[in-house]
Amino acid sequence: MVFSKEEYNLVEDILLNGNHFNRQQRAFIELFESKIIIASPGAGKTTSLAAKIILLLRYLYENGSRDGVCIITHTNVAVNEINTALQKAGIKSVSHPHFIGTIHEFFNRFCVTPYFKKEYGHNALVFGGPENNDKQFYKRYIGIKKSWIKQEKFRGFHKSIVNKIYNNPIFYNEKSEKIDMINRDNWAKFEKYKQDMIEAKLSRKMRGFLQYDDTFLFSKLFLNDLKFKSVIRNRFKYVFIDEFQDTTVEGIILLKEIFNDPKNVIQMVGDPYQTIMYEQPMPTLQENQLYRMNLSNRFGNAVALPLNQIMPEANIQVKEGKESFKPIILVYQEEQSIYPAYKNILDEYERENSIFKECDKADKVLIRNKGWASRVKEGVTYSKKKTNKRISKNVQLKNLIIDFICGEIIDEQMQPQDLKEWVINHPKIHEMNNILLNILKCNLNDDRKKQIRDIINCLLTEKNQETINVNNSLFRECESILHSNEYIEENTSKDINDIFTIHSVKGETLRSALIVNFDKGPLVDILLHQYGILDEINYKYTDRNLLYVALSRVTCLFVFAIHEDELTDEARERLSIHWIVRGIN
Known part of the structure; x- marks a missing residue:
C-alpha cells in the first residue's frame, strides 16, 4: 500500500509539526504484510504507528471497505496517544468494525464476555x-x-x-x-x-x-470452537500489537492462533531488547520475519557507540548531525559523593554548551532497587507518587459492601447479574446509604459497624447463608478506604523527584541520566564484560536489557557511577574508547 505526498503531508503536519518521516519510517508505514517490527529507542515507533493507522483508516473509509483494524496496546496511555492522533486527523473515534485497547480489553470483549453469556447466561464479570x-x-x-x-x-x-x-x-x-x-x-x-x-x-x-489471568483461560475455552475464532479472524484483517515484548505471552499465543492466516496482516511492533520484566521470556526472533527500524532520532553517535557495545544485536544507527556528549564513568569512593558530583556535572555542561542547556527534557537518577535511594541521597525513601481515585469514598464503600454480599451468597438458582441487581435494589441497601453518610461525617465506630453488619446479615439470612460478625475483614477494608487519601503528603517527592527505578522510566526521553549500581549489582559486570574486560559471567538477560534501557533514555548525556575498586587500569583504558573516565574531586 502506497500513500500520496498529500497524505504524508497531512500526517506529518499533525504528528511531526511539519518535519518528515525518514525512509525507514515510511517503509514501515507502507508495509502491509505480517512481520515483527524491531524498533530501536528513538526510532519513532509510536508516531509511525499512529501515522500508519490514520492513513489505513482513511483508505478503508474512502474505499467503503468493511475490513476491521485491531490495535492492541500495552497500556491505556498508549491508547490515549493514538486516539489523540486520530482525532487530530479528523477520525473522531475508533468504532465498529475497528478496535483499540489493551490485550485484556480485547479478549474480555471478544472472548470472555460472549463465553460467559453463552455458557452461563450472564456477563456480570468482576475482576480482581x-x-x-x-x-x-x-x-x-x-x-x-x-x-x-x-x-x-x-x-x-x-x-x-x-x-x-x-x-x-x-x-x-x-x-x-x-x-x-x-x-x-x-x-x-x-x-x-x-x-x-x-x-x-x-x-x-x-x-x-x-482474576486477571482468567482472561486467557476463558478466551482459550471460547476459541476452542473454531467458528468463534473464524468470526474474530474475519472481522479484523489488520492487527497491530504495540510493545509486543511486554505483552503477556499467553495473549500473544492466542493472537497468533487467531490471526496467523494468509488473509490477515498481523504486525508486532516493539523492542525485544527492552524486555525487562524478570519473569517475561525473551521473544524468539527469526530474521526472515523481521523488519528493523534502527535509525534513532533521539541521540547522536556518542550514545549509540556504547549502546551498541552493550547490545550489539540492536545495531542502532543515528541521524547525521544529531549531537550527544560522550558518556561519563564517574569514579567514586563514598556513595554520598555521587549525587553532588552529578549535579556539578550538569551545571558544568549547562555553562559550556547551549544545546545541553536548551534541552527541555528531565535529568534523572536511575536505580535498580528502590532501597538504593537513601544511599544516593541521605535520609530519603523511594516513593512513587500515586494519583487519587476520582470515585467518592461513599461510592467506594457501597460498592465494596455490595460486592462482598454477592460474594458471600451461593445461590444455584440465581444468575450473578440477577443476584447483584437483587442486592442493589434491596430496601436494606437503601437504608444503608444513610449509615454510610454518617460514617463519612463522623467515623466507623462499633455502633455503625453493627448497623452495617445487621443489614448484611439480613440479606444473607434471606438467602440461607452464614452470617458475619464485626470482626470480619470487610470492616478493615472499609477503614482502609476511609483513611486512604485523607491527607496530602507534604514534601511527597520534592527531595527525591529525580530518583527513579529504571523500570519506571521505560518509554521516557531524558536530557541526562545517572545510574548507580550498589551491592554487587550486575550492571557494572555486564558493562565490563561487554567491553571484553571480564571473562564470561553469569547474569540474567533482563539485567543486560535493563542497562540498555537506562542508557537509551538520554538525548544528551549518560553518567555511570562506579566504585574505584571495580576499575582496573585495563578497564579504564578500554572504557575510555567510548567513555570519559573521571574521578570526583
Missing part, C-alpha cells in the same frame, strides 16, 4: 476482587460438599484446603481437553481432592468473580 471473598466462598463450598470437614478436629485441614484452592491455578489441559489444576506445593493428597478443588474454583468463577 478481594482475596478474602474468594476464600470465604471456597470455605462454604467445601463445607457443603464435604460436611465432615466442618467438625472441629478438621478445622486446620479445612483452612488448609481453602488456601490450596486459592493458591493453585487452574488451566486448560490440551491433552485431556479439560480444566486441570497445578499442584504448586506438591501436596501428597492433591489427586484425592483435586476434582473437588477444581469444582470449587470453577463454581466461583462461573459466577463472574475472576
